Amino acid sequence: MPELTYREAVRDALGKALRDDESVFIMGEDIAEMGGSMAVTQGLLDEFGPGRVRNTPISEMAIVGSGIGAAIQGMRPIVEIMYEDFLTISMEQLVNQAAKHRTMSGGQVSVPLTIRTQGGAGWSPGAQHAQQVEAWFVHVPGLKVVFASTPEDVRGLLWSAIYDDNPVVFFEHRTLYPIKGEVPEELEPIPLGKARIHREGGDVTVVATGRLVHEALEAAEMAEGEGISVEVVDPRTLLPLDEETIVGSVRKTTRCVTAHEAVTRGGFGAELTAVIQHGAFDWLDAPIERVGAKFAPLPFAPGMEQWAVPHADDVLDAIRRTVART
Amino acid sequence: MTTVEERTGPGGRGVSEEVLRGFFREMLLIRRFEEKVEDRFRAGELPGFLHVAIGQEASATGTCAALTREDVIASTHRAHGHAIAKGTPVERIMAELYGKLEGCSHGYGGSMHLYDLEVGNLGANAVVGGGLPGIVGAALAFQMRGEKRVAVAFLGDGATNTGTFHESMNLAQLWKVPAVFALENNGWAESTPASQQLPLPVEELGKRALAYGMKLIEADGQDVEAVYLAMLAARDYAVSGKGPVLLHLRTHRLTGHYVGDPQVYRDKKALEEERETKDPVRLLGARLDIGDDEFAAIDAEVTAEVEAAVEFAKAGTDPAPEDALKYVYA
Numbered sequence A: 001m002p003e004l005t006y007r008e009a010v011r012d013a014l015g016k017a018l019r020d021d022e023s024v025f026i027m028g029e030d031i032a033e034m035g036g037s038m039a040v041t042q043g044l045l046d047e048f049g050p051g052r053v054r055n056t057p058i059s060e061m062a063i064v065g066s067g068i069g070a071a072i073q074g075m076r077p078i079v080e081i082m083y084e085d086f087l088t089i090s091m092e093q094l095v096n097q098a099a100k101h102r103t104m105s106g107g108q109v110s111v112p113l114t115i116r117t118q119g120g121a122g123w124s125p126g127a128q129h130a131q132q133v134e135a136w137f138v139h140v141p142g143l144k145v146v147f148a149s150t151p152e153d154v155r156g157l158l159w160s161a162i163y164d165d166n167p168v169v170f171f172e173h174r175t176l177y178p179i180k181g182e183v184p185e186e187l188e189p190i191p192l193g194k195a196r197i198h199r200e201g202g203d204v205t206v207v208a209t210g211r212l213v214h215e216a217l218e219a220a221e222m223a224e225g226e227g228i229s230v231e232v233v234d235p236r237t238l239l240p241l242d243e244e245t246i247v248g249s250v251r252k253t254t255r256c257v258t259a260h261e262a263v264t265r266g267g268f269g270a271e272l273t274a275v276i277q278h279g280a281f282d283w284l285d286a287p288i289e290r291v292g293a294k295f296a297p298l299p300f301a302p303g304m305e306q307w308a309v310p311h312a313d314d315v316l317d318a319i320r321r322t323v324a325r326t
Numbered sequence B: 001m002t003t004v005e006e007r008t009g010p011g012g013r014g015v016s017e018e019v020l021r022g023f024f025r026e027m028l029l030i031r032r033f034e035e036k037v038e039d040r041f042r043a044g045e046l047p048g049f050l051h052v053a054i055g056q057e058a059s060a061t062g063t064c065a066a067l068t069r070e071d072v073i074a075s076t077h078r079a080h081g082h083a084i085a086k087g088t089p090v091e092r093i094m095a096e097l098y099g100k101l102e103g104c105s106h107g108y109g110g111s112m113h114l115y116d117l118e119v120g121n122l123g124a125n126a127v128v129g130g131g132l133p134g135i136v137g138a139a140l141a142f143q144m145r146g147e148k149r150v151a152v153a154f155l156g157d158g159a160t161n162t163g164t165f166h167e168s169m170n171l172a173q174l175w176k177v178p179a180v181f182a183l184e185n186n187g188w189a190e191s192t193p194a195s196q197q198l199p200l201p202v203e204e205l206g207k208r209a210l211a212y213g214m215k216l217i218e219a220d221g222q223d224v225e226a227v228y229l230a231m232l233a234a235r236d237y238a239v240s241g242k243g244p245v246l247l248h249l250r251t252h253r254l255t256g257h258y259v260g261d262p263q264v265y266r267d268k269k270a271l272e273e274e275r276e277t278k279d280p281v282r283l284l285g286a287r288l289d290i291g292d293d294e295f296a297a298i299d300a301e302v303t304a305e306v307e308a309a310v311e312f313a314k315a316g317t318d319p320a321p322e323d324a325l326k327y328v329y330a
Helices: A006-020 A044-048 A060-072 A084-098 A134-138 A151-162 A211-225 A243-253 A268-279 A302-308 A312-324 B004-008 B017-042 B057-065 B080-086 B090-097 B132-145 B163-175 B202-212 B224-239 B268-277 B280-287 B292-314 B321-325
Strands: A003-005 A024-028 A053-055 A076-081 A114-119 A144-147 A168-173 A180-182 A196-199 A204-208 A230-234 A237-239 A256-263 A289-293 B072-075 B121-124 B151-156 B179-185 B215-220 B245-250
Touching: A003 A006, A003 A151, A006 A024, A006 A044, A006 A076, A006 A151, A006 A180, A024 A060, A044 A053, A060 A076, A060 A084, A060 B132, A060 B163, A076 A084, A084 A114, A084 A168, A084 B132, A114 A151, A134 A144, A134 A168, A134 A237, A134 A256, A134 A268, A144 A151, A151 A168, A151 A180, A196 A211, A204 A211, A204 A243, A204 A268, A204 A312, A211 A230, A211 A256, A211 A312, A230 A243, A243 A268, A256 A268, A256 A312, A268 A289, A289 A312, B017 B057, B017 B080, B017 B090, B017 B224, B017 B280, B017 B292, B057 B080, B057 B179, B057 B224, B057 B245, B057 B280, B072 B080, B072 B132, B080 B090, B080 B121, B090 B292, B121 B132, B132 B151, B132 B163, B132 B179, B163 B179, B163 B202, B179 B202, B179 B224, B202 B215, B202 B245, B215 B224, B224 B245
Parallel strands: A024 A053, A024 A076, A076 A114, A114 A168, A144 A168, A204 A230, A204 A256, A256 A289, B072 B121, B072 B151, B151 B179, B179 B245, B215 B245
Antiparallel strands: A003 A180, A144 A237, A196 A230
């Protein structure tokens, strides 16, 4: 199987969709000549031209909103919001318009729009270029929310997002762009709403998203050395959520840790915890542990930043705590 | 697509009397519809809350008459007139206000979310300025596919102070998409007068187009013929590929912001005067010299249409409560 970086995998899905389908176009800030602030869209302008690879003004409301209008008229736009922090500016269009048109119209309208964005700590950008806001959108009926953690997943899930007839907020993680992974020769769509079990284990389940999937896998290795068998599950799609796989895993292991980079309070782990305690109450042998960032805007100084966000050792500590409960 | 000249005769002026009489009938239909809506709301039959556009009928009729069925509009919270003028039958709009399945949004939308995709109504929007970026995107789709269609966003003067207005005007002009921003300037943002929300004199609000290098076309919003001709010109300009247009229509809201608004903020004498001198239905009736008998005949016809719409709506089907989840996802 060929190997791609996470960045190349995103680009591969975009390129294939643009190549296959005239209704697909991409737009966002600096995505054309510059190839995007994360270099994801490099080369696409040359292949598809400025009509379908469109630089936009710094206008997040208009970027998302015009994507909505084009989608309703039968296009499949993919818009890029440079940093997920800037989703805040387009929030009204996402929450009041994209998510609601279908219901408000009594089913007449569909909005096949993909909103790609990225974020994540680990490079000292300060508080306005790295937060993780995926949980906000899980609260909005009408949206779908994806957070992919590997090259194979990001390619297959992005394809499904583009061809979903609903607005999909698609989160990528900045520090994952350079990671490499095997991908199928031909792009294989990965259905939205299907979790992935990265590693099987019998003692505790870690449900992790984004960068924390990799931290959880590292923690699982370390735990194995201590005689603890860890199962690692990545929901991949946060909305809709594959409750069956997640609850099934916890019923098997009887213990659970949730892990994400976003702040713990009100984070996606809170929703996971609620779903799991309801679905696996009689199986649980310990309280569900939550791992996330500490409750502060992300500070700049590297020492503070690294302390604020979770790493493999934080996941390992949580695994130990939950296993220690008798 | 015909040009303005071809549709209006030599010189581009002079809409035929027959066409104007058609406008008169539709404007009176909108007026009677909205009066009935006020009446049924006060009677407690209509859930939610409502905004009528009494006084702004010429704007709805004149603009939509200049559009084709393939052209699309996005409306505002003051949407009944636009929906009627774009071609949705009044009984389906009334049924929507009663929350019935037969409604134009099947009971999911209500007064502020009237949709009818078949006639190109992309929906009324209850967030001021919320529908504007979507219209830029619709126009972009038309442009990318080479379709000779125009996308029209209705907005009020209040919306010109929102961020979406400025982002949408900027992007539309940058990409020269076939969009028309139909600005119905009634001088009120809910209860706040122009003097407290606009840094320009209310009559000069069209100047905002100049900041974007956008084509500005202006017309008296109480004169349906002027509105119609202005919209024809705006449409021709936009679909010819020259770019979007800000269509500035100075109009008058002859009622409150919402049905039941006591308008404590408004000078009663000035309002009375506006009702006397700015009523677009009355102005057109006088111009067409429509006498009492003829008026009574047209009035009886449109009133009967509205009454039938109420009967249709009342006999409609209530959606099953659990159908609330039916259209969350495609």
